[in-house]
Amino acid sequence: MLPVTIGPDGFWCAHDRPNAEFHSALNELLRAQAKEPPKAHAIAGAGVKRLRSEYSDKDMISLTLAAAERVIANGEVGEESAKTTEWRWRLISVLYHLYALQLPFTASEMCRLIDSGHGSAPPISRLVEYFRSHDLSPEACAALRRQRDACTARIGRDYRHVDVQNDLQLLDMLLWHDEWDQIDPAACWSERVRCDYRAMSGDRRRRWMALLRHIRGDAGSKPAKPWIKEAHIRLAAVGVEDFRTTIGGWFACFRRPEPVRLSVVGSHVLKGLLWCCTVARDPALTGAALPIVDAAWKPKRNLDKVMVALALLIDTMPVEEAWAALLPLQSAWGASQGRIERLAIKIAAARGIPEEQLRALNVLKPAPVAQPSVSEKRPSRKVALAGPSTGNGYEYFVAMLRVLQAR
Secondary structure (H helix, E strand, O other): OOOOOOOOOOOOOOOOOOHHHHHHHHHHHHHHHHHHHHHHHHHHHHHHHHHHHHHHHHHHHHHHHHHHHHHHHHHHHOOOHHHHHHHHHHHHHHHHHHOOOOOOOOOHHHHHOOOOOOOOOOOOHHHHHHHOOOOOHHHHHHHHHHHHHHHHHHHHOOOOOHHHHHHHHHHHHHOOOOOOOOOOOOOOOHHHHHHHHHOOOOOHHHHHHHHOOOOOOEEEEOOHHHHHHHHHHHHHHHHHHHHHHHHHHHHHHOOOOOOOOOOOOHHHHHHHHHHHHHHHHHHHHHHHHHHHHHHHHEEHHHHHHHHHHHHHHHHOOOHHHHHHHHHHHHHHHOOOHHHHHHHHHHHHOOOOOOOHHHHHHHOOOOOOOOOOHHHOOOOOOOOOOOOOOOOOOOOHHHHHHHHHOOO
């Protein structure tokens, strides 16, 4: 019988196994963690840092694969116990620090890790970073879909939807780039982008892929400076004429009366393209984007981030044009989107119109009023404002624009 080493977690490893050295290193880490359980995560980080100074990239990858293998082995123990779970979480903390190193895994190694299960797969954020510089193969997309299905299946059992919402959005954005799944034009506006991209070839396809891959599923309400800097580079590679013509084609449907469907991932795509238009600062692109406000979107709940991105684009226009373009956007979305309202105040100030005047004319929602105490409350009656009873239609805001311009 070949000599074997039994780790503190009960994992058996024969001495002649190719990865025996890495399992020995894991044994040392696990023993150190067991001595001070409250510090297990920090001990794992220090141990990984030490091994990084001793091992090559290839060795660190082997160590990662060994740790994932071990988590799976512990997870497949016939009878789960608190002790088994504790050892598994110690190994997962080791993997956490290993994944933070962003090691140069091959495509097959990454697929193997994605499918490893029992909590040993890389965090979604690490997968996003990995695929920023690696191609999405059919095998990788299939593995990512399995991971998404597994994550979704645990909602309501192991966690709430809100706990994994960001991860699911990141996965969906990655899988939007899957070139092997079937396109469904009726599902989302962004499917026409995918369809046109798949029809591209050669250098043009490569340049557009780089630009589309720059769109994130976890970006905030305003592009960061590094994102803008990189967008300039990728836009320049695509070329002004190609970008203007292609975006014009994708945005043409916004002028039509037919409903336009928008999924959550499609809203990220549209927001990202609007950010690219903001970087490009091309009046033709701005003109193509403005009808977004009046398009017949379904469902409207996915539009918040898109309308904020449109406001950023409007902010690049000359003040006179920006004010006229912003009024319908403020009318429809300003009450729930603070950034749009702040832009309205900014552009109005540039035209010499104070904030108080905007509020008096119902261009902005009323400023918060301090609530009186119970003893101070008295019955009140509504006071009708002069002007249209709705106070929200586009025609009303155009009329208000004329009033303000005349003052």
